[in-house]
Amino acid sequence: MVGGCAGEEAAAPAPAARPDAKAPGLAAALLSAPPGMKVAYGPEAGPFGSLKATKTGLEAMRQAQVEQPGCAGAGQLDASAPAVRDAPAAVVAFASEQGSITEALIALPEAFPKPPAKKCASYTATxxxxxxxxKTTELRLPRLGDESRAYLTTVSSTGGKIQIGSVAVRHGNTVMSLLAVGTKVKATGLRDQSRLAYEKLVNAMK
Structure with a gap:
C-alpha cells in the first residue's frame, strides 16, 4: 500500500481482480468496519499488483517529483517487484469524516518493508x-507478530496538513499493512487498530 491513496480513491467501486487461490482466505482475515466508519472500498482480492488500491498508489508515486530519490514509498513494500506484484493479496478501506483506514494482507514468505533511509526522514516533492x-518518524508501538514496524508521516502543503500512520506486521508468511490517514493520527489509536487487525489475522489463520 502506498501513502493511503486507496482511502482517497475509495468511493468509486472497483472491478474484481483476477481470482487467486489464497486471496479469498486473506479477505476473510481483513478487519471489519471500525466504530463510526463505513466500508469505502473492497474487500478486493487477487494478485497484489492487480488490485485497484495498488495501482492507485503506484500512479500517485509516479506523479510525484521527489527531491530525494528512493524516498517515495520508503518503509513500504515495493509493489513493482515481481514477487510482491504477483503475491496473493486482499485489501479493504474504511472512511469517516475524520479520515480513513486501509488494510492489506499479502502472502509473502520472503519480503518485509525495509526501514526508510535517514535521508527520507524529511524531504519535499512536487x-x-x-x-x-x-516528515516521518518511527513509532515505538508494542511488537506484533514475528516482526513489526510503525511510522507517522506528516504531509504539509499550502492546502494544509494531514498525517499518515503506517504499521507493517509479519505473521508467518503473511504481511499485514495498515494505513490510517487523517488530520491527526494518534499513536494510541494506531496501536489499537493494528492490534485488532493482527488478532483477526491470527484467528483467521488458525
Whole structure:
C-alpha cells in the first residue's frame, strides 16, 4: 500500500481482480468496519499488483517529483517487484469524516518493508505543481507478530496538513499493512487498530 491513496480513491467501486487461490482466505482475515466508519472500498482480492488500491498508489508515486530519490514509498513494500506484484493479496478501506483506514494482507514468505533511509526522514516533492513536505518518524508501538514496524508521516502543503500512520506486521508468511490517514493520527489509536487487525489475522489463520 502506498501513502493511503486507496482511502482517497475509495468511493468509486472497483472491478474484481483476477481470482487467486489464497486471496479469498486473506479477505476473510481483513478487519471489519471500525466504530463510526463505513466500508469505502473492497474487500478486493487477487494478485497484489492487480488490485485497484495498488495501482492507485503506484500512479500517485509516479506523479510525484521527489527531491530525494528512493524516498517515495520508503518503509513500504515495493509493489513493482515481481514477487510482491504477483503475491496473493486482499485489501479493504474504511472512511469517516475524520479520515480513513486501509488494510492489506499479502502472502509473502520472503519480503518485509525495509526501514526508510535517514535521508527520507524529511524531504519535499512536487505533486501536480504543488510543493509538499514529508516528515516521518518511527513509532515505538508494542511488537506484533514475528516482526513489526510503525511510522507517522506528516504531509504539509499550502492546502494544509494531514498525517499518515503506517504499521507493517509479519505473521508467518503473511504481511499485514495498515494505513490510517487523517488530520491527526494518534499513536494510541494506531496501536489499537493494528492490534485488532493482527488478532483477526491470527484467528483467521488458525
Amino acid at each position: 505533486v501536480r505543481g504543488t510543493k509538499v513536505l514529508y
